[in-house]
């Protein structure tokens with residue numbers, strides 16, 4: 001067997017022979033994800049085929065974007081989704097539990113080496129668990145529902161070797177923003193973006209997930225991470241073994257088109273300014289540039305326990321600027337419950353934050369924090385194009401949860417190290 005990239009290894013195992021970049025392979029799907037936004041049209045197209053669902057146990061359906069519904073149309077989509085799940089006997093569901101990529105990761109359905117497809121672009125998040133995860137359209141998903149199979153062109157790969165440790169006030173989000181600043185939104189187009197090295201393995205799972213989650217912002221087909229004991233512990237919190245497939249490391253002898261070496265110790269807090277996720281500068285350069293009306297801590301990128309702990313570390317002992325609405329939208333019910341246990345909900349409430357139900361919330365501007373004309377928001381989420389967060393007249397700045405917290409205190413973009 002030749003040395004393989006993480007993506008080649010998964011697709012080779014699935015195809016039954018060693019695959020090469022550029023080759024088209026037809027593979028079995030292990031998990032198919034859909035949600036209330038693209039689920040109803042997907043089910044409609046699939047049902048027109050007149051065949052049974054290939055495997056109801058391998059489908060995961062969520063209601064996460066329209067939660068709680070802001071309009072009757074949204075509520076009708078939610079109902080249509082529930083009815084489709086009932087019609088087809090689908091067992092994997094997370095209704096009103098938080099963004100699908102977090103709830104799918106928590107569900108235990110995803111394992112290293114799997115092929116995961118979803119009608120959502122951030123399905124690449126499953127790469128944090130060692131799975132070949134990618135977003136597909138609803139028509140293609142109708143085909144997957146019917147056959148349980150899909151074809152891919154095997155992607156070329158880039159390896160990102162992380163060494164060192166992140167300085168205080170710097171987080172995984174800053175690593176992704178740093179990469180976006182270097183290569184741009186199409187920097188890894190249709191590639192497998194593979195992260196490894198001791199720097200990666202030193203990051204907690206909550207932080208690692210950010211790297212896989214934002215691979216799509218860099219144009220990548222998949223964002224695959226090395227897996228280790230921490231991955232296994234995430235998959236099996238009770239300590240049950242995750243199986244021999246759990247440990248997957250980058251093979252330096254594999255055919256990587258490009259290799260990046262990043263010493264985490266060299267990085268600083270970064271911010272992506274409107275209206276592109278690669279419009280990146282060090283936070284210091286954007287500091288004080290605009291007045292903020294909103295600060296958002298949430299989404300499948302920046303709504304996990306580590307994010308809230310980091311944000312509260314900055315916020316503790318300070319007050320939120322009176323002009324700023326601080327919105328906290330946990331990325332799952334499990335996270336929300338743990339926040340209650342740790343007293344974080346109370347601390348956010350005392351700071352005047354609006355703590356919302358787990359959902360996508362303000363991230364895609366579908367409910368839970370739409371912006372007004374000319375308003376500026378600093379957000380721990382992943383996209384800032386014109387109209388993202390619900391208003392083409394608003395401006396979205398993307399940063400780490402700690403930078404969001406620091407900026408909420410001052411009412412303008414602020415380096416979190418000011419308060420650490």
Ligand SMILES: CC(C)[C@H](C(=O)O)[C@@H](O)C(=O)O
Pocket residue numbers: 037038065119120121122135364
């Ligand atoms: C609504 C959904 C199809 C969309 C996506 O695919 O990413 C959303 O989750 C987003 O983040 O923009």
Ligand code: SF4
Pocket residue numbers: 064065099100101120122299300301359360361363364381382
């Ligand atoms: S939280 Fe945002 S990025 Fe994630 S699935 Fe929801 S809308 Fe998309």
